[in-house]
Amino acid sequence: MSIKKLIFLMLALVLTVSIFANKGINIRAGFLAPSDAKTGFMPGMSYGINVDDIVELAVGFDFFYRSYTDTKEVSVYDRETGTQVSEIKTGTELKTGYIPVMATLKVGVPVELPVLPYAGVGLGWALLWEDIFLPAGEDNGNEYEKVEELDFYNGFNWILNLGAKYQLSSNVHLYGESFYNFGKMKKDFDEDEAGRTWDQVDMSGLGLRLGIEMALR
Secondary structure, eight states: OOHHHHHHHHHHHHHHHTTTSEEEEEEEEEEEEETTSOOEEEEEEEEEEESSSSEEEEEEEEOEEEEEEEEEEEEEEEOTTSOEEEEEEEEEEEEEEEEEEEEEEEEEOOOSSSEEEEEEEEEEEEEEEEEEEEOOEEETTEEEOOEEEEEEEEEEEEEEEEEEEEESSSSEEEEEEEEEEEEEEEEEEEEETTEEEEEEEEOOEEEEEEEEEEEEO
16 A cells, blocks of 8 residues: 555544544644755644543644845945844755645543643644745856756654643643654655656754643534
């Protein structure tokens, strides 16, 4: 069975069981530090079901975003009012977006504590895009032209979670968790007599997030 078929079956299972189980919405926000990109903000949400008191199935997505702009001061002048004004010029601009969509399973550890520890795993697919702008210029006597690119990558994604949640009321839980995201996004596959090649961005890395779970009655 292919990975895509397995993911589709997991999503279908969660949605089917949700018709008969207690349902809830999960809203979260945190940070991800991937291998091939700078650390970025990563909010997300999911729709889940409680199979019993400690087992939870959910389908959701997260949105990682990171932007970088290189700027430099090209001139400074004084106004008659005495205000000093700097002229700023932008250079390289890079924007990275990443959306993993996954089905997740979380299992709690029943202990006599104010919080419920849990572990989880998720499987899914992800899309990555990079918007790149490089201005025309000159470096060591070599002239180069302006570059504008919008590149798209995609690939299999999975995640491991460790966390704990605290019950605020009968319908609301707060939780915090650490996670490790596994995802190598690829594009431009090619094959010749020498073998296969592709471009890759590794979005695997550690993350932390806080969230709130709200039951739907």
